[in-house]
Amino acid sequence: MFRVVESYKFLNIIFLGVSVLEADKNSKEWKLIEKTVSQLGVEQRRSRRWGIFFKLLTFVYLFGLFFLMQGNFSSNVKHDAEKYTGLVNLRGVIADGEEANADFLVSGLRAAFEDKGVQAVILRINSPGGSPVQSGYVFDEIKRLRAIHTEKPLYAVISDIGASGAYYIAAAADEIYADKASLVGSIGVVASGFGFVDTLEKLGVERRLYTAGEHKGFLDPFSEEKPNEVDFWKGVLNSTHDQFISKVKEGRGDRLKIDENTFSGLIWNGEQALEMGLIDGLGSAGFVARDIVGAEEIVDFTPQPDPFERLSKTLGITVASALAKVLTTSSMSLQ
Numbered sequence: 165m166f167r168v169v170e171s172y173k174f175l176n177i178i179f180l181g182v183s184v185l186e187a188d189k190n191s192k193e194w195k196l197i198e199k200t201v202s203q204l205g206v207e208q209r210r211s212r213r214w215g216i217f218f219k220l221l222t223f224v225y226l227f228g229l230f231f232l233m234q235g236n237f238s239s240n241v242k243h244d245a246e247k248y249t250g251l252v253n254l255r256g257v258i259a260d261g262e263e264a265n266a267d268f269l270v271s272g273l274r275a276a277f278e279d280k281g282v283q284a285v286i287l288r289i290n291s292p293g294g295s296p297v298q299s300g301y302v303f304d305e306i307k308r309l310r311a312i313h314t315e316k317p318l319y320a321v322i323s324d325i326g327a328s329g330a331y332y333i334a335a336a337a338d339e340i341y342a343d344k345a346s347l348v349g350s351i352g353v354v355a356s357g358f359g360f361v362d363t364l365e366k367l368g369v370e371r372r373l374y375t376a377g378e379h380k381g382f383l384d385p386f387s388e389e390k391p392n393e394v395d396f397w398k399g400v401l402n403s404t405h406d407q408f409i410s411k412v413k414e415g416r417g418d419r420l421k422i423d424e425n426t427f428s429g430l431i432w433n434g435e436q437a438l439e440m441g442l443i444d445g446l447g448s449a450g451f452v453a454r455d456i457v458g459a460e461e462i463v464d465f466t467p468q469p470d471p472f473e474r475l476s477k478t479l480g481i482t483v484a485s486a487l488a489k490v491l492t493t494s495s496m497s498l499q
């Protein structure tokens with residue numbers, strides 16, 4: 165639009181100039197035309213320069229963003245030393261589709277064990293647990309890799325929390341370390357939900373559920389619970405719990421000091437867990453690499469998700485965190 169207006173002005177000036185060509189070049193009209201044309205030329209050159217500047221600025225911004233994304237999300241397997249400690253991070257809820265899913269963890273563990281320069285592998289854990297299926301998959305894969313690479317031990321290091329399914333995985337390690345304040349344990353299985361039967365009744369809503377199979381709708385939250393179905397579901401949970409206990413006993417062996425609370429689902433801090441034989445020592449990933457493995461340099465083999473997917477998740481988390489800070493009026497923390 166701007167260029168059309170300027171062109172229109174320029175044409176008007178030309179027509180005006182033609183009309184006064186016969187006039188004296190020293191006349192006021194001619195000087196006004198010269199001055200106007202000169203200013204218009206300067207304005208057009210300035211407009212072109214600013215257009216080029218902003219185009220270059222946009223290109224530099226996009227290039228820089230792409231470069232930063234490549235730096236943040238590309239593989240971190242870079243090192244200078246000939247011998248080093250491999251690291252794989254387990255962060256967040258263990259579930260299919262999450263960052264801490266079995267496929268991601270297993271691919272990172274395989275890469276670390278197969279690297280010739282890796283002297284030992286550290287699985288750094290910060291997770292409240294999650295799917296017993298995903299946890300069992302990782303546990304079995306760790307045992308398989310250790311049987312192949314007998315010269316490379318695997319150490320689990322718990323940072324903030326290593327509970328439930330996360331401890332299930334940690335139990336496969338040769339040794340487990342944690343901070344004195346880390347939360348460790350919660351060897352149990354939980355399934356929770358809500359019942360809305362009375363709510364529907366008060367709202368005057370009738371539940372209509374049609375199934376083929378007597379117990380097909382036994383987990384429906386809008387239907388009355390049946391004692392035999394509750395007992396059946398508890399049996400499923402108990403069976404899964406027994407599998408969990410079996411794996412913990414297999415991994416920890418005689419180091420585990422079992423009492424009535426060990427497999428009750430309770431959780432302990434690092435000092436208590438050490439006394440109970442749930443862990444082998446207190447320390448960080450750096451401590452294990454430096455003082456236990458003897459290879460201080462740590463190389464990260466954690467698989468990286470798709471950069472654009474990771475960026476979108478990061479933006480979502482940032483927005484959610486900002487909203488939480490605004491909406492939360494009180495909280496408890498150790499500072």
